[in-house]
Amino acid sequence: MRLFLDLAYNGKAYHGWQIQPNAISVQEEVEKSLSVAFQQKISIVGAGRTDTGVHANQLIAHFDIDKEKINTSQLQFKLNSLLPNDIAIYGIYKVKPDAHARFDALSREYKYFVVTKKDPFLEDFAYYIKKELNIELMNEASKILLNYKDFKCFSKSRTDVKTYNCTIENASWKQKNHTLVFTIKADRFLRNMVRAIVGTLIEVGLEKIKPAAIHGIVKSRNRSNAGKSVDAKGLFLHKIEYPNEITQL
Structure with missing residues (x-):
């Protein structure tokens, strides 16, 4: 199953969206929370990359999970509980298996x-x-x-x-x-x-x-x-x- 995450963040504390060595990123925090929620390593793909200190009212990311059913409301609540206060999940949506957060953006x-x-x-x-x-x-x-x-x-x-x-x-x-x-x-x-x-x-x-x-x-x-x-x-x-x-x- 492929899901889209609709998220927002205050970028002040982060070295941009993308994971990088020896620096904290938004992607790293989101992946960490997803991995805890599902008790397995989860990787995500973002619609784009924001630089150090840049904010987002909306960034879409997708990830895959080998499950037939997911209560997206419960998952959203759990992720928001796990994430730091400067990152928020606004929505989680089931999408087509080949939907891509980056390449399908108009x-x-x-x-x-x-x-x-x-x-x-x-x-x-x-x-x-x-x-x-x-x-x-x-x-x-x-x-x-x-x-x-x-x-x-x-x-x-x-x-x-x-x-x-x-x-x-x-x-x-x-x-x-x-x-x-x-x-x-x-x-x-x-x-x-x-x-x-x-x-x-x-x-x-x-x-x-x-x-x-x-x-x-x-x-x-x-x-x-x-x-x-x-x-x-x-x-x-x-x-x-x-x-x-x-x-x-």
Whole structure:
């Protein structure tokens, strides 16, 4: 039987999603709890990888278990009892045997939070900038991203990928009082891509570069031409979408 886990986490204490030697990860904590719950070693596959300090409102992972019936409500309760308080399971769903958390995802949506007023309650969840930002110019620059596919200029160096192509469906900023939220949705993302895009768009908002400069930056395919990567703490993996038929009723 294959199951999907719908989970969320505060990434502050973790070195990202993926298991790695000599560092605590979200995947490791979830696998540990599953293994205790089933009294056997359980491995999971996540829909993607978040970097150190990045949060998730939703991350989907799948795992297999050799059982015919499982009370998913009881399992969810047990896992939430075993997991640390900064990781939560929001749902467990039975899916088709070949359903894949990563490869079957249609899109992923990230949100990045910026504040222009010092706020101690958002210290761990937003990037603080002391200067006001021109959100109109930032949205103008954001729209330009939708005209391109190759985003090597925003990718972390030495990334082992076959292609730098991503299809961005939406990229926009909204502001409420002193909080600005950047939402970006695409079929896939490169390592460090969102944080590099946000850093570049902030330069536009500070009026250090013009929105039209985005064209040259993307076409250059050179990471050094884009802005700096902003802090991980403001970034949230917000939502992952799948085909409706992936669920096995």
